[in-house]
Amino acid sequence: MEELTGHIEHLTYHDEETFFTVAQLLSPNQKKPIVITGILPAIQVGETISCQGTWKRHPKHGMQFEVETFELQLPTCARSIEKFLASGALRGIGPAFAAKIVQKFGKETLAVIEKQPKLLSQVEGLGEKRTSQLVAEWMEHKSLHELLVFLHGYGITRAYARKILRAYGSNALQKLKANPYQLA
The missing domain is CATH 2.40.50.140 (Nucleic acid-binding proteins)
Incomplete structure (x- = not known):
């Protein structure tokens, strides 16, 4: 292999x-x-x-x-981060905003979104509403991503994983690892 x-x-x-x-x-x-x-x-x-x-x-x-x-x-270089953001993975961020955000923060973009979202106000055209939407989308994407990778081995579909995420919130993965029988 x-x-x-x-x-x-x-x-x-x-x-x-x-x-x-x-x-x-x-x-x-x-x-x-x-x-x-x-x-x-x-x-x-x-x-x-x-x-x-x-x-x-x-x-x-x-x-x-x-x-x-x-x-x-997660993408680590600026080019990959820009492609990821521009891909539509996070609603409300298209190619133009992806380019602006990555131009401002480079390879630290995802860390800024997750840990220092107030800095996003430095990006022209990215207001408070769009910033909070971006942060919420990122946190949901990250949680779903981690959950899907974990559940994949058990044959759980993306649609069901989304339901699990909605039911248990962003801590769904930790809750399932602690007690997987709660899905029954």
Whole structure:
């Protein structure tokens, strides 16, 4: 089994029910993106992924890396963070605001959103309402992301994971780890 690490450049296909995904992964030591396939819940453009798997030749689409296990990491470089924010993962932030925010905070953007949201007022056009929406969207995305990765191994769908998140709030993962039987 080989290991690849890089950031998601493009989602070619993603099934919300089964989580089967075809994506393009750009590795730091590659010039062209690599096609990866597999069951990848909660994956977004701009996120960094470390995956283990094997190379397969698809009869129509050529060489692809078939992911067996993976670990998602938050984007760490400014370019990946901008792609992630511009991808629509967080409602209310499109390419223009993503560029402005990342231009101001660089690779610290996600830390600013999470830990120092008042600094976002320094971004032109980002008012109090949009800032609070961005922070709420980020916290929900992060909680859902962590929950999906945890629940994936148990065959839980994204829709059900959202219900769990709504029922238990941002501490859903900790509550489930403490007492998984409460879902029954």
